[in-house]
Amino acid sequence: MSYDPDNIFAKILGGEIPCHKVYEDDDTLVFMDIMPRIDGHVLVIPKTPCRNMLDASADQLAAVMATVQKVSQAMMAAYGADGITLQQFNEPAGGQEVYHLHFHILPRREGDKIRPPGQMADHADLAAEADKIRAALA
Ligand code: AMP
Numbered sequence: 001m002s003y004d005p006d007n008i009f010a011k012i013l014g015g016e017i018p019c020h021k022v023y024e025d026d027d028t029l030v031f032m033d034i035m036p037r038i039d040g041h042v043l044v045i046p047k048t049p050c051r052n053m054l055d056a057s058a059d060q061l062a063a064v065m066a067t068v069q070k071v072s073q074a075m076m077a078a079y080g081a082d083g084i085t086l087q088q089f090n091e092p093a094g095g096q097e098v099y100h101l102h103f104h105i106l107p108r109r110e111g112d113k114i115r116p117p118g119q120m121a122d123h124a125d126l127a128a129e130a131d132k133i134r135a136a137l138a
Contacts, residue, residue: 001091003049009100013047020123020130023071023137027063030071032126033104037114039127040079040107046069050101054092060101066102071133078136081107085114 004010011017012031019031022042033041044067050056056064072084087104089095106114 001051001055002050003055003086005049009043009045009098009102010049013045013100020126022086022133023067025063027060028067030067032121032130034121034124034126035119036121036129037104038106038108038112038115039073039125040105040133042075042105042133043102044071044105045102051090051099052094052096052101054090054121056101061134064101064103068105070108072105074133074136075105075107078132079107079109082110083108093100107129108112 008017011020021029021031024032027047028044029047030042030044033043044058044064046056046064048060050060051059068086072086075081075084085104085106085108087106088102089097109123
């Protein structure tokens with residue numbers, strides 16, 4: 001299994017495809033998932049190539065997890081969340097569909113329900129959610 005440099009997240013990193021950016025630092029980028037399972041659903045990726053957790057370096061994993069924690073803490077405040085769900089899939093049998101390492105972060109409220117997969121969000125709604133998380137990070 002090798003890294004495909006034409007995967008959609010590589011194109012987002014290269015600026016070929018737009019995203020609703022929430023946060024970035026030298027090593028990681030965070031943007032809204034276009035098919036959110038819940039309001040505030042974001043993806044955290046390393047800026048350098050790796051297919052998934054299985055081929056990631058320790059440095060890539062450390063950088064991504066530090067950003068996952070930072071954004072999760074901001075989301076707890078932004079959404080008045082009671083908890084956070086992380087999802088991360090590896091290879092087709094593991095449920096992975098885009099082959100650039102990413103962690104899903106979902107802010108959760110007691111008793112809430114995640115939506116079924118595959119429902120495209122309205123861009124204005126995604127922009128509003130990104131604004132909300134960015135404000136909590138500021
Ligand atoms: P998975 O590889 O199973 O973690 O799924 C890939 C995730 O990427 C899904 O939740 C998709 O909704 C999301 N996704 C796919 N294309 C884009 C895109 N262009 N911008 C943001 N999220 C995307």
